[in-house]
Amino acid sequence: MSKSIESQRTQWEEDGYLVFDNAIQGEELARLQRAFDYWADQCKSDWLMRVEAGEAVSTFYDIPGVFEKDEIFVDLVDHPSYYPTLKAVTDGEVIFMSPQARTVPAWPVTYSGWHPDVPHTHPLHIKVQVYVNDVDPRCGEFAFVPGSHKPDAGPYSKVNRLESMPSHKTFPGGAGTAIMFNSYGWHAAMDNPTGTPRKSVILIYEKYTPNRVPSGAHASIAHYCTTPERRRLFSLGE
Amino acid sequence: MPRIDSHVHVFAKPSAEFPRETDALAPAELEAPVENLLAEMDAHRIDRAILVQLGGEEIEHHAYLLHCLKTYPDRFLGIGTIPADISDPAPHMDKLCQETGIIGFRLFSIGGPKDPFAQIDVRNFKSYRIWEHAAAQGYLISLYARAVDAHLIPYLLEAFPQLRIAINHLGVCPGKGKFSIDAKGRPHVETPMYNPAFHSTHRLARYENVMLQLSGQYAFSAEAYPYRDLTGWHQHIMGIYGAARLMWASDFPWIQKDPGYGQLKNIIKELLPNLSDDEYDDIMGGTAARFFQFAD
Secondary structure, eight states: OHHHHHHHHHHHHHSSSSEEEEOOOOOHHHHHHHHHHHHHHHHHHHHHHHHTTTTOOOSOOOOOTHHHHHHHHHHHHOOTTHHHHHHHHHHTEEEEEEEEEEEEEBHHHHHHHBOSSSSSSSOOOOEEEEEEBBBOOTSSSSOOOTTTTSSSSSOOOSSSGGGSTTOOOOOOOTTOEEEEEEETTTEEEEOOOSSOOOEEEEEEEEOOTSSSSSSSTTTTHHHGGGSHHHHHHHOOOO | OOOEEEOOOOOOOOOSSSOOOOOOOOTOOOOHHHHHHHHHHTTTOOOOEEEOOOOOSSSSGGGHHHHHHHHOTTTTTEEEEOOOOOOHHHHHHHHHSSSEEEEEESSSOOOOOOOOTTTGGGGGGGHHHHHHHHHHHOOOEEEEGGGGGGGGGHHHHHHHHOOEEEEEEGOOOOOOOOEEEEESOOOEEESSOOOGGGGGGGGGGTTTTEEEEOOOHHOOOOOTTTTTGGGHHHHHHHHHHOOEEEEEEOTTTTTTTTOOHHHTTTHHHHHHHHHHHHHHHHHIIIIIHHHHHHOO
């Protein structure tokens, strides 16, 4: 493990999050933005119909089957900017669960208040959120309570005013910023009254435990997974 | 602590004295007399209730509701209805509320942009003038918004922070085409178990003038009473709103035969068994007494 990753691991264990500025940049970022915008636009009318039918949430939507839409989304999963760190904090036993290519319209209220995703009885659960557009303060930026991932942390309450959560930290950032966080920890999306939607790709991982991902769950992208490491990451078998 | 049923319906068979509209849910031969409700309330020690208009939005359709409020002023307050796109709502609202016991209006539609990415100006909502007049006069809004309108609600809450809002039926915002009538003649609303309300009406708890009603379980559940598949919804709502913002309601008469009024009175203990006595008292009447401002 490099010294850089060692220091990252220390912060990870203490705070429960890491920020990777400019994780995606240049032409790769531009390609991600083009793919995201194209497919979000393509999927929007179907989402609006599902909202009207009461089948979908009106306060955000995801591009369905995003890995099948463009390889750029698959490449985010093991991106060299953060994947070595992901492996380090999972002792090399990381598996990928699912993606969320998410657009969150501006709204006076957050679409997601303070919460942890899983209890400590659950295998280590990690998310990496990659901002696709610039996410300024009060634009629905990610927020986290440092240290809240620890088993003896808290208790925390579901304060309705997000800014009332003690010791929280918000994470505005430029397009291409990646934020990796331990999902035992309390997190939220801050309010976004600005009029600018937040676009991000949220990648969900776990530390390996047997049979967590059904065999073939990611079979549709098997053609992108030609190395043993990728096949393990996507639970495609050897 | 009073026991208050915060949302019920009573209606007569249509007549010259009590005209009303009919539909598949409330056909002409069906009636839900206020005396039946009073018998249930007395049998189960419910002190008061909120009568919610059913059977039409025009003033004349409110005749039976007004009759009940006049006959039993110590037991009931009323919620009227109004066409959401009425051009001049003030005369309609003021006439219905003038010393009648009607204290607010139920809305099903807001009438703003369907697209959550659209630029929002609440003054362009079709129902804006109703909200504006309610805020000016102190009338409350009882809201059973449709899914297409769910994202519009907080813009109105921002515009009218003084307005009292009761969000009906667990915050569910029914989808287009998802209403039906079940084999027992009750409303049924097809609703995903991962309820979109988690990210819309349940997020409105930050607005302290918003209350949420724990009711309508029979319409959303895939199970028989006590509708345990909705336990998670109740826990989620309780965790966000807290008992001081929640109000139990039976939705009489739809529950009179199945599961029965007495069973419905116990549903909060079934689905939120760990409440303190104070929390239980709030949900069963304390919150409603404060919100609806019943006279002592």
